[in-house]
Amino acid sequence: xxxxxxxxxxxxxxxxxxxxxxxxxxxxxxxxxxxxxxxxxxxxxxxxxxxxxxxxxxxxxxxxxxxxxxxxxxxxxxxxxxxxxxxxxxxxxxxxxxxxxxxxxxxxxxxxxxxxxxxxxxxxxxxxxxxxxxxxxxxxxxxxxxxxxxxxxxxxxxxxxxxxxxxxxxxxxxxxxxxxxxxxxxxxxxxxxxxxxxxxxxxxxxxxxxxxxxxxxxxxxxxxxxxxxxxxxxxxxxxxxxxxxxxxxxxxxxxxxxxxxxxxxxxxxxxxxxxxxxxxxxxxxx
Amino acid sequence: xxxxxxxxxxxxxxxxxxxxxxxxxxxxxxxxxxxxxxxxxxxxxxxxxxxxxxxxxxxxxxxxxxxxxxxxxxxxxxxxxxxxxxxxxxxxxxxxxxxxxxxxxxxxxxxxxxxxxxxxxxxxxxxxxxxxxxxxxxxxxxxxxxxxxxxxxxxxxxxxxxxxxxxxxxxxxxxxxxxxxxxxxxxxxxxxxxxxxxxxxxxxxxxxxxxxxxxxxxxxxxxxxxxx
Ligand SMILES: Nc1ncnc2c1ncn2[C@@H]1O[C@H](COP(=O)(O)OP(=O)(O)OP(=O)(O)O)[C@@H](O)[C@H]1O
Ligand SMILES: [Mg+2]
Numbered sequence: 001x002x003x004x005x006x007x008x009x010x011x012x013x014x015x016x017x018x019x020x021x022x023x024x025x026x027x028x029x030x031x032x033x034x035x036x037x038x039x040x041x042x043x044x045x046x047x048x049x050x051x052x053x054x055x056x057x058x059x060x061x062x063x064x065x066x067x068x069x070x071x072x073x074x075x076x077x078x079x080x081x082x083x084x085x086x087x088x089x090x091x092x093x094x095x096x097x098x099x100x101x102x103x104x105x106x107x108x109x110x111x112x113x114x115x116x117x118x119x120x121x122x123x124x125x126x127x128x129x130x131x132x133x134x135x136x137x138x139x140x141x142x143x144x145x146x147x148x149x150x151x152x153x154x155x156x157x158x159x160x161x162x163x164x165x166x167x168x169x170x171x172x173x174x175x176x177x178x179x180x181x182x183x184x185x186x187x188x189x190x191x192x193x194x195x196x197x198x199x200x201x202x203x204x205x206x207x208x209x210x211x212x213x214x215x216x217x218x219x220x221x222x223x224x225x226x227x228x229x230x231x232x233x234x235x236x237x238x239x240x241x242x243x244x245x246x247x248x249x250x251x252x253x254x255x256x257x258x259x260x261x262x263x264x265x266x267x268x269x270x271x272x273x274x275x276x277x278x279x280x281x282x283x284x285x286x
Numbered sequence: 287x288x289x290x291x292x293x294x295x296x297x298x299x300x301x302x303x304x305x306x307x308x309x310x311x312x313x314x315x316x317x318x319x320x321x322x323x324x325x326x327x328x329x330x331x332x333x334x335x336x337x338x339x340x341x342x343x344x345x346x347x348x349x350x351x352x353x354x355x356x357x358x359x360x361x362x363x364x365x366x367x368x369x370x371x372x373x374x375x376x377x378x379x380x381x382x383x384x385x386x387x388x389x390x391x392x393x394x395x396x397x398x399x400x401x402x403x404x405x406x407x408x409x410x411x412x413x414x415x416x417x418x419x420x421x422x423x424x425x426x427x428x429x430x431x432x433x434x435x436x437x438x439x440x441x442x443x444x445x446x447x448x449x450x451x452x453x454x455x456x457x458x459x460x461x462x463x464x465x466x467x468x469x470x471x472x473x474x475x476x477x478x479x480x481x482x483x484x485x486x487x488x489x490x491x492x493x494x495x496x497x498x499x500x501x502x503x504x505x506x507x508x509x510x511x512x513x514x
Contacts, residue, residue, distance in 0.1 A: 018372045041408040042380030090379050090406065091325050170379065174324045174405035176434045178473035203380075203408050206478075245409035248437070248478040255504045261511070270478065274485035281491060281511055 001067050001084065001164035001197055003030040003053065008062035010048050010221075022048040023221045026062070030199070032164075035191050037212030037229070038201045041243030044218040046201045047090070050167045053199070055081035083112050086163030090170045092154035096142040101127070101153055102134075104142050108161040126160035127153075129194070130186050148179025152186065159190075165197040166190060172207065184211065205247040209233060209268040217242050230266040249273045288399055288430070289319040301397075317346065320395035324402035326382035327375075335377075335385055336361065336370040342393045360388040363418060365411075379406040387415060397428040404438075416441065436463075436477040440498060447472060460496055479503050 010023040022045045030036055040046050051057040053064065055071055055078040063072045071081050089095070098104040105123045114122060124134040130152040137145075142153055151171060158166065168187065172180040184207060190196045202208050208215060209229045217225040217232070219242045225232060233239065233250050240246075246254065246265070253265040253273060261280050267273045287299050290306040301318055304311040320342075323329055332338030336357050343353045361367040364384040369377065374385055383406050390398055400419075404412045419441065423429055431442060439445055445462045447455040449472040455462050463469070463476045466484075475481065483497040492510065497503050 012376070018376060042384070042406075042411055043378045047378060091327070094325070094327070170406060173379075174402045174434070176473065177436075177475055180434070203406070203412075205409060240410075243408055243410040245413075249482070252479065252482065252500050252503065255500060256507060259504060259508050261507070270481050270485050273482055274489055274491075277482075277486060277507065278489050278491055281507070281514055 002032050002065075003085075003165065003197070004065040004068075005029070005053070006063045006065070008049070008052060008059045008064070010045070010052060010057065011060045012048075014060075021221055023052075023059075026218075026221070026223045028216060028223060028226065030197060032197055033191075033195050034197055035211060035213045036197075036199045037208040037215040038199055038218070039203070039205070039208055039215060039244060040218030044243070045221040046218055047169055048221075049218065050087055050169055050199065050201060053165075054085040054087040054167060056087070079112065083108070083161040084163055085165040085167065086158035086161060087167045088151075088155050088158050088169065088171055090173065092171070093142075093147065093150035096150060096153065099141060100139050101132075101142050101145075102138040104153060105157045105160050108157055112161060122160045122162070123156075126156040129159050129190065130156045131182065132156065146179070148175055148182055151175065151179070151183060155183075155186070163196075165199065167199040167201070169201045170203065171200075172202065172204065180207075187211070205233075205245060206249075206268070209247040209250075209266075217244070219243065229268065233266045234264075236265070288397075289321055290315050291321075317393070318395055319397045319399060320390035320393055321399045322386050322390050322401065322403040324405055326379070326386045326406070329386045329389070330374045330382065333373055334370070335366065335372050335374050338374050338385060339389045339392055342389055346393065356392045356394075357388075360392045361385075363391065364388045365414065380408060380411055383407055384411065387418075391418070391422075395427075397430065398422070399430045399432070401432045402434065404433075412438075436475060440477060447474070459498055463498065464495070 006027050008023050008026040012020040012022055038046050052059050059072055063070050096104050102123050105126055106119050109119050109122045127134045127137060132152055142150060145153065172183055187198060188211060191198050200211060212229055215227060215229060215232045216223060224242060225238055233246055236246055236254060247268055249267055250265045253263050253267060257263055257265060263276050263280055267276060287294055290312045293307055299306040301315045304315055306315060330338060331341045339357045339361060340353055343356060361370055364387055366381060366384050366388060369381065374382060383403060387403060404415050407415060419429055431438065433439055440459050442459060445456060445459055446453055447462065454472060455465060455468055463480050466476060469476060479500050480498060483493050483503055487493050493506055497506060
């Protein structure tokens with residue numbers, strides 16, 4: 001699904017003491033099947049933006065086009081939008097509520113009016129997509145699962161609505177390295193195999209650099225940079241002035257560059273970085 | 287269990303010699319051990335940010351003027367003074383975490399436990415909190431940092447690794463991150479610098495074993511480059 005955002009502005013609590021202009025004149029487009037990393041410092045407007053994209057918030061100004069049709073139009077059925085653009089929130093496990101995993105995952109499609117016979121199929125399909133075994137999990141209470149599994153169930157709940165776009169707002173925050181890896185691997189599969197359009201919001205520059213095809217940076221509600229991971233993370237100055245930092249490896253490599261090594265800095269894998277450093281060491285020997 | 291929120295089924299926890307099992311000690315223990323949890327939504331109590339930060343102080347019976355001073359000082363410290371009158375539940379995730387940290391700092395406890403308390407912060411915010419922690423440590427505050435970020439674990443004097451409810455490793459970061467077998471067994475990974483140094487050693491670059499910090503790696507590589 002192609003997304004076009006034109007001149008989005010969002011103001012919280014207009015006229016109230018805590019009135020906040022969370023987005024100002026933000027425009028961008030996302031092609032069908034792209035993997036987008038959305039980053040920016042605390043309070044820069046990321047969560048606000050993704051809630052606008054899935055119709056939870058209506059922009060104060062500006063328009064959103066999904067495959068060309070305008071969803072800011074008041075006549076549009078927002079439930080349909082929420083099904084097409086699935087949003088997984090920060091700490092989504094907090095919103096698990098049902099007695100069984102199956103009931104939890106079924107909640108979305110039920111609300112959409114999916115026929116009863118089909119719901120069971122959707123639930124199993126969604127659980128499989130996140131790598132959970134329906135047979136052993138369907139009847140478990142979500143509260144008996146590990147932190148990582150709970151998050152996977154929350155993602156399954158969104159996938160059960162068969163969205164074309166999947167937005168993940170800090171889904172790996174606070175997870176252990178193993179849980180994190182599992183979730184990220186699943187998200188990559190959804191992108192590669194299901195051809196889902198993915199928008200990943202994260203403060204982990206390493207994960208953003210490794211997964212995204214294109215990165216958007218917000219600062220104080222404005223879109224200030226966009227480009228590929230290599231383009232973005234070679235601009236250390238701009239990244240830092242947006243309140244962010246380089247991923248770990250580029251940080252090490254740029255320290256080496258300052259000390260006279262001739263190296264590219266936008267490298268995101270340990271093995272590749274090691275090969276470059278080794279080559280540079282022996283180049284000096286020739 | 288460190289601040290008597292949970293009482294051990296067996297065994298005992300002593301805080302300054304105070305037994306957490308004795309409920310008469312609970313108050314004194316919580317004054318000594320401050321905690322910040324991972325999900326800030328569970329910690330919000332006030333209807334305004336400054337009220338939220340002041341909450342713990344009110345309970346301690348701190349005089350009004352001192353209270354106001356501490357609230358201001360600590361909101362400044364975490365960069366949230368401008369939001370003092372905002373309703374905390376309307377803040378962004380990272381902003382809520384900053385407020386939660388300010389709340390504990392304001393109480394000036396002797397020990398602080400941070401349970402994944404920076405998971406929603408941006409890289410700059412995380413660095414700022416790290417600086418605050420280092421400073422507190424210098425001032426003599428005991429810090430217990432629960433983290434999934436190995437880079438953050440490098441800050442500690444001592445690391446303790448738990449697996450399935452047991453301590454499986456403990457020691458200095460150098461000792462612990464040297465045990466790659468055990469780390470793998472616990473599904474953990476050494477910090478990126480340590481892994482990069484290892485990858486270089488695997489490609490027969492002669493680096494010493496004990497590299498933990500970026501500066502150490504960079505220095506060693508510079509020495510090597512000159513000597514090749
Ligand atoms: N319901 C609300 N009412 C008033 N202000 C709000 C509300 N929700 C968010 N804000 C403000 O809008 C701004 C943008 O918030 P948003 O949640 O979009 O940030 P974010 O980029 O997701 O930050 P984080 O990385 O901390 O999650 C912040 O300054 C926040 O305080
Ligand atoms: Mg957010």
